[in-house]
Amino acid sequence: MRAVDLIAKKRDGGALTSAEIAWLITGYAAGNIPDYQMSAWAMAVVLRGMDDRETADLTMAMARSGDMLDLHGLVPLTVDKHSTGGVGDKTTLLLAPMVAAVGLPVAKMSGRGLGFSGGTIDKLESIPGLRTNLSAEEFRRAVRDVGLVVAAQSGDLAPADKKLYALRDVTATVESIPLIAASVMSKKLATGADCIVLDVKYGSGAFMHTLADARALARTMVAIGSHAGRRVSAVLSSMQQPLGFAIGNALEVREAIGALRGGGPADLVALCMTLGAQLVQLAGLRPDEDAARALLREVLDSGAAWATFTQMIANQGGDLAFVEDPSRLPAAPAQIDLPAPRSGYVATIDGQTLGLVCNALGGGRARIEDRIDPRVGLVLRAKVGDRVTEGSPLLTIHAASPADAQRVTPQLLTAYAIAAGSVIAPALIEEVVSA
Numbered sequence: 001m002r003a004v005d006l007i008a009k010k011r012d013g014g015a016l017t018s019a020e021i022a023w024l025i026t027g028y029a030a031g032n033i034p035d036y037q038m039s040a041w042a043m044a045v046v047l048r049g050m051d052d053r054e055t056a057d058l059t060m061a062m063a064r065s066g067d068m069l070d071l072h073g074l075v076p077l078t079v080d081k082h083s084t085g086g087v088g089d090k091t092t093l094l095l096a097p098m099v100a101a102v103g104l105p106v107a108k109m110s111g112r113g114l115g116f117s118g119g120t121i122d123k124l125e126s127i128p129g130l131r132t133n134l135s136a137e138e139f140r141r142a143v144r145d146v147g148l149v150v151a152a153q154s155g156d157l158a159p160a161d162k163k164l165y166a167l168r169d170v171t172a173t174v175e176s177i178p179l180i181a182a183s184v185m186s187k188k189l190a191t192g193a194d195c196i197v198l199d200v201k202y203g204s205g206a207f208m209h210t211l212a213d214a215r216a217l218a219r220t221m222v223a224i225g226s227h228a229g230r231r232v233s234a235v236l237s238s239m240q241q242p243l244g245f246a247i248g249n250a251l252e253v254r255e256a257i258g259a260l261r262g263g264g265p266a267d268l269v270a271l272c273m274t275l276g277a278q279l280v281q282l283a284g285l286r287p288d289e290d291a292a293r294a295l296l297r298e299v300l301d302s303g304a305a306w307a308t309f310t311q312m313i314a315n316q317g318g319d320l321a322f323v324e325d326p327s328r329l330p331a332a333p334a335q336i337d338l339p340a341p342r343s344g345y346v347a348t349i350d351g352q353t354l355g356l357v358c359n360a361l362g363g364g365r366a367r368i369e370d371r372i373d374p375r376v377g378l379v380l381r382a383k384v385g386d387r388v389t390e391g392s393p394l395l396t397i398h399a400a401s402p403a404d405a406q407r408v409t410p411q412l413l414t415a416y417a418i419a420a421g422s423v424i425a426p427a428l429i430e431e432v433v434s435a
Helices: 003-011 018-030 035-048 052-063 091-101 120-124 136-145 159-169 177-190 211-227 249-260 266-282 289-302 304-315 351-363 402-413
Strands: 079-083 106-110 148-152 195-202 231-238 334-339 344-349 377-380 393-399 416-419 429-434
Touching: 003 018, 003 035, 018 052, 018 159, 035 159, 035 177, 052 159, 052 177, 052 211, 079 091, 079 106, 079 177, 079 266, 091 106, 091 120, 091 148, 091 249, 091 266, 091 289, 091 304, 106 120, 120 148, 120 249, 136 148, 136 304, 148 304, 159 177, 177 211, 195 211, 195 266, 211 231, 211 429, 231 266, 249 266, 249 304, 249 377, 266 289, 266 429, 289 304, 334 402, 351 377, 351 393, 351 402, 393 402
Parallel strands: 079 195, 106 148, 195 231
Antiparallel strands: 231 429, 334 393, 344 416, 377 393
């Protein structure tokens, strides 16, 4: 086989065979197929798509490109969650400790920022000392000893996906249902999760801009998981405006800590309760939604979820002084308000624009090798439906310098639409997709 022939076949709308997909992924993981050819193939997939069989084959090929963890010798089962990404999405930081605190071990591998969406690993690494690059043995030990681990994708687990994930971020090949589904599910299958909840987002601040695309992605991923013998469900949630108020790495960690300690934005807590209730039911810990939510609320209100979070941070080398007092986390030296251009009600907020601005400030990457500035980002002061007066702050820009803040101001103003009459905020949860 030759990579150029497979690129051409997909470019022309053909379906690759199982053997061709396995050969392509094995060769790329081994370094025999260069990035430029894999980029061309990924672009062909974006333009031509893949059928269900191809997508399942791609998922399994990426999962099998490295180690396949079996954690059943340590714990009876493990649970996992994945979000398709969104602006201000820090659900893992709240949800994972909540679920672990009710007795469901969470073995999670997360990604870095992708496109205009922030990554959980970049957020966690804003905590000084915290290690996310763990060996398979360290990962297993954390599951056994703490019941919670959130690590960067190991080079030994789905290495083909790790390479392709980084490549897609810088080659405009992120927005593809087959590539997103295979990437997500290959990691989940490789890490051995028994129960998986998928947070599939739609709206301007998500990769899936329409509800129809989000539903198609959710059904694809649920079908892949079910085919592999896992218990899977998906929650379709709105990203028609950013989740919570904070956008940016250290800023989002602060907000998640606030939620764990009894505060935090209502939409963030509500989404985590919905996702957590799915995992509790999939694992058979409670029989229905109400009982599952009551269990999660108990560990959140009692401080058990917070205690589990701090155990995870300490176990992965993080300095707890920065968690106990989050004001010590990295902070931007320039903090400048963006004034509303007129009075009225916030009608829409373009999350994608806000995510791109955060990247431009240094909170994301344009190239694989770019370094993240954990200090920078945005904090919303008004959300959809809120009334604002001319000159009042729409958000606060957290930048490395006043010049950086001034540079992004015109772009930020384009993200807001202000209406004369009252506006109803969009619903947070659309539906749950089950196997």
